[in-house]
Amino acid sequence: MGRQPCCDKLGVKKGPWTAEEDRKLVNFILTNGHCCWRAFPKLAGLRRCGKSCRLRWTNYLRPDLKRGLLSDEEERLVIDLHARLGNRWSKIASRLPGRTDNEIKNHWNTHIKKKLIKMGIDPITHEPLHEEATTQEMPIYTDAGPKTDISLPELSSENEDHATTTDNLIENCSADETSLLKPHDDDDDPMLSYILSDAFLDAASWNFKADGDEYSVLGSSSSDDNAAWLLDYHDFGEENFDLGCLNNLNMNKLEMGKN
């Protein structure tokens, strides 16, 4: 039988994306959407594998991406979700608006994992690495199972808006997915319970609300020459495609970043 390669390897470019390629990809998606990633490169005039295009879009160019380091709150959420879901990064990412599975996975491997190990917590099982390690800053465990408490800040006032909103919606949330997760009593954590529910995803049909300076510009790793076309991207998007998600704040930052 054999499986057809995802793309014709010949003539397919690999490695880092150039500003020009990014522009083509974004322009094409804004104009036509992405109906079929396989055919996408040809249609968009890119010498890339469709897979690579999808990855570039979902992990880097999507306008709703929140870039920069994860906040303490997000980190706490990732740890909690990981304790329940394991390495299902896409599931975890789906609960963190503006974050990608790749981003979370990387952050987990480079930051959180080390942090947990340092604290004597096994990052895989979320249980103490050593018996004697369960002192001082060690996590608090309940009968319901491992529960990490890494002394991260509680929900701060700046998060209250979201918390309030979610509290309002929580009554209607379906527990379908939650029930699929490994047994855990989330009753004591309505916020988390809600985040684990589908209602969260629905409610978070994200308006991409800018959250302080956490949002950075598209293509933040790119050099200044990228900024110009990204500004075009903004104009193009807003005028022609009603991309409300590209809010003014983001674009102001984009311009500021240019300076």
Added chain:
DNA sequence: AAGTACATCAACCGCAGGCCA
């Protein structure tokens, strides 16, 4: 200043699973 080690993260690879003819 130069060399080396380490950290970070964008991107690649191969597989699994859903969908459809």
Added chain:
DNA sequence: CTGGCCTGCGGTTGATGTACT
């Protein structure tokens, strides 16, 4: 039901940046 196609996922790699000697 079966087989092929396509997408999405998770693990891994490698280029680049940063810290240290």
